[in-house]
Amino acid sequence: MKGRRADKAATTVFWALGIIVVVILGFIIIEIFARGLLTALNPKFIFGKPEAMKPGGGIFPMIVSTLYLVVLSLIISLPISIGAAIYLSEYAKKGKLTSFIRFCLDTLATLPSIVFGLFGLALFVVYFQWSYCLMAGAFTLAILNLPILLRGTEQAMTLVPDTYREASMSLGASKWTTIRQVVVPSAMPGIITATILPIGRIVGESAAIIYTTGLFIRNIPVNPFDTAAPLAGYVWYAQTEGQGDYLRVVNGGAALLLIMVLVIYFLARYLGRKYQEKRLLGG
């Protein structure tokens, strides 16, 4: 049977392709951890002060920069996303205007992050004269993340059963009261889950921040308008400069970034599963 044999061959090929994908990821994780895990978990490295030339530098200000950037950027983009999601899922009718908004969102989702970086440099750093600072990076990343954050938030809202809305309206609540007191609260777990993916992107993003937030600092940034150096951008910078014991810094930094991304990923899966269980139980 020719068909059988072809089928067997194809099955083997597909298994091989599936295995290749897993092997690629496994290879990357093992290689990065083998080189940098010990450095990444060393308290002296995590809490140490960075050095530009001398060996033995740490990365504490960079970790603080990354976390600061995540918080600032979400403070900017989350309200906008929730508002836009409310408009798209509760108010907007299907028409030219809605499809135009979606077209803009698709465009934002496809633009290269370096384009966002140059835009942030031109608008926030130069035109607004903020200079390199956390705020400039946070705004840039807020626009960069708007499409995925909005998609997640909107999905969470459309998953709220219509019966909830009808029940609220039939009790005499206005549309806005319904949204504020029924739709958004019941969508909240979903909205929280939807922020995890953008957090991962902010942590890993480098092209959009190196020319908006900054590349190297020695002190912990305090003010949102302070220059900062998020970890991903700094790892790239240390590698390009190649000064001092940059190999240790880059290996450790890459491993630490990987740890952060893994933690975020598993947190997202955990929260997502909890949310789904809750929904199935009708809670």
Next chain:
Amino acid sequence: MSKSENISPGTTMRAVVRGDRDRWVKLVMFCCAAISFLGVLMIFLFIFRESLPAITKVGIPKLFLSTDWRPKSGHYGMLAFTFGTIFTTVVAMLVAAPLGIGAAIFIDQVAPDKVGRAVRRVIELLAGIPSVVIGWFGLILLVPFLRNLTGSSGFGMGAASLVLVVMSLPTITTLSAESLKAVPTELKEASAAMGATRWQSIYKVIMPSAREGIIIAVVLGMGRAIGETMAVQMVIGNASQATASLVQPGSTLTTRIVQDLGEASGVFRSALFAQALMLLLLSIFLIICIRWISRERKS
């Protein structure tokens, strides 16, 4: 607000107030949604504004259609890098498209449920790995490997293309798997009922009916490859020549921007913004392609 509602006597009066407030709320929410348009508009305006000096001083032909890149003597032709972007993307797609679509078929059709789900998770995780980490991996493992294999420096278009395969694989696989999943079950069952083997069903029934979705997945994968910056910059060698050789160093639009922006000023800086403009145009072209394909699918 709720207090005044309780006090206000007439229901009609309350309805008016409410209607007014609902209209305001709607307007505010609409403004949030409109920020997406504002964002696109501002990005266009500012990238264009910054590249204007180069466009007027160098001229469109010498800026966009020349491969002569010698910033020190005032030559700012970007064609070599536009070519580099397109070349590495195409080479990457030649590997990533079959691999990604194959992996998607594996996930959706071939693998047992548990295995398929596990592979899907692996791919989601791969999508989340920062590009500097992938670039560093390429630099410490891929480049030495290619150096031993080919006797070249190891840096170059080939290494860049391979890094792009890793970067675009998750997009292609996840979206292809989604469009395979969307093929109606009746179709799959009918094909099996006619006595088709699994492979026959896949390539005669399932693949054709998911065709547009798979094409869109590959186009979006191309979008990722065109825009990828840091990982490519670390392995491509950053030479300013145009080359179609996989073992020669070169540049893409993104890597040239990152490489030079730090020390560029004046027309030089503006020429780099013009390269960002070129990237913008390439992305817009891809978006239009996707719109066109999905419209074809609907009709």
